[in-house]
Amino acid sequence: DTGVSQDPRHKITKRGQNVTFRCDPISEHNRLYWYRQTLGQGPEFLTYFQNEAQLEKSRLLSDRFSAERPKGSFSTLEIQRTEQGDSAMYLCASSETGGVQFFGPGTRLTVL
Amino acid sequence: DAKTTQPTSMDCAEGRAANLPCNHSTISGNEYVYWYRQIHSQGPQYIIHGLKNNETNEMASLIITEDRKSSTLILPHATLRDTAVYYCIVRSPGTYKYIFGTGTRLKVLA
Numbered sequence: 001d002t003g004v005s006q007d008p009r010h011k012i013t014k015r016g017q018n019v020t021f022r023c024d025p026i027s028e029h030n031r032l033y034w035y036r037q038t039l040g041q042g043p044e045f046l047t048y049f050q051n052e053a054q055l056e057k058s059r060l061l062s063d064r065f066s067a068e069r070p071k072g073s074f075s076t077l078e079i080q081r082t083e084q085g086d087s088a089m090y091l092c093a094s095s096e097t098g099g100v101q102f103f104g105p106g107t108r109l110t111v112l
Numbered sequence: 113d114a115k116t117t118q119p120t121s122m123d124c125a126e127g128r129a130a131n132l133p134c135n136h137s138t139i140s141g142n143e144y145v146y147w148y149r150q151i152h153s154q155g156p157q158y159i160i161h162g163l164k165n166n167e168t169n170e171m172a173s174l175i176i177t178e179d180r181k182s183s184t185l186i187l188p189h190a191t192l193r194d195t196a197v198y199y200c201i202v203r204s205p206g207t208y209k210y211i212f213g214t215g216t217r218l219k220v221l222a
Contacts, residue, residue: 004155033210042199042212043156056208091155100146101210103155 002026004104006092012110013082020078021107025094032075033101034067035091036060043091049075082111114138114204116213123219124194130187132216134200137181143203145176147185149196150215156199159185190220 005024013019025032030051035043046065048056051072061067064082069075079086089108093101117135124130136145144163148156160167160174162183167174173186187194199215 033208035212040214042197042215044212045209048208058209089153093155100158100161102158103148105155106153108153 004092004094004102006090006104006107008107009105010108010110012112014112015082015084017082018078018080019082019109020076021090021092021109023075023077023092023094023104025073025075025092026102029094029096029099029102030072031095031097031099031101032069033093033095034075034077035093037089037091037106038087046077046090079109082109084111087111113209114140114143114202114211116200116202116211118198118200118213118216120214121217121219123221124187124190126192126220126222127189130185130190130194130218130220132185132187132198132200132218133182134184135182136200136202139180139202140205141180143205145174145180145183146201146210147172147174147198148201148212149194149198151196159198190218192220192222194218195220 007022032049034046037043049069064080067077089106091106093103095101146161147159150156162174176183197215
C-alpha cells in the first residue's frame with residue numbers, strides 16, 4: 001500500500017501525559033499537513049511542512065503542540081501535558097507541489 | 113480566513129443523482145475548490161477539484177458558477193456506499209491553510 005500511513009491508529013492516555021504521533025506520507029510528496037478533527041466537525045488545519053521546513057502553524061497549535069519533519073519524509077506531532085480537550089482525531093495528509101492532498105486514516109486520541 | 117457554507121444534511125434515493133451545493137463567496141481568483149468525503153472514522157477521501165470550468169471524473173461532476181462563489185458536486189447515480197459527509201474546501205488566500213467547514217451529511221436511501 002503506497003498511501004499515507006499513521007501510527008498509532010488509536011491512543012488512550014491520561015491527562016498530563018505526553019503523546020507522539022507519526023505520519024508517513026506518500027513517497028516523494030514534498031508537502032505534509034496535520035489536521036485535528038473533533039466529533040461532528042470538519043478537520044481543522046494545524047500545520048504545514050514543505051520538505052523539512054514548517055511554513056505555517058495555526059493558532060490552534062498551542063505551546064504544548066510541536067511538529068517536526070526532520071528529513072523531509074515522515075513527520076511527528078507531539079502533544080505535551082495532554083488535556084481532555086485534546087481528545088480528537090489527528091489527520092495527516094500529503095501532496096506534491098500543486099497536487100491534491102491525500103489523507104491518512106488518522107490517529108484517534110482519547111485523554112482520560 | 114476563507115469560508116465555506118454547506119447544508120448540514122441531505123437525503124437522496126438510491127440510483128438518483130445527488131446534488132450537493134457549497135457557497136465559497138470568499139474564494140480568491142486563483143484558488144481551486146476541492147471536494148472530499150469522509151466515511152465514519154476514516155480519513156477524508158479526495159473526489160474532485162476545479163478552478164473555473166466544470167469538471168468530471170469517474171466519481172463525480174463539479175459545476176462551478178461563473179462568478180466562482182458557489183459550486184455543486186453531482187454524484188450521478190448515488191449508491192448506498194455514497195453515504196458519507198461531503199466537504200468542499202478552499203484555501204485561505206496567501207496561506208497554506210485549507211478550510212473544511214462542517215460539511216454535508218448525505219444519506220442515500222434504499
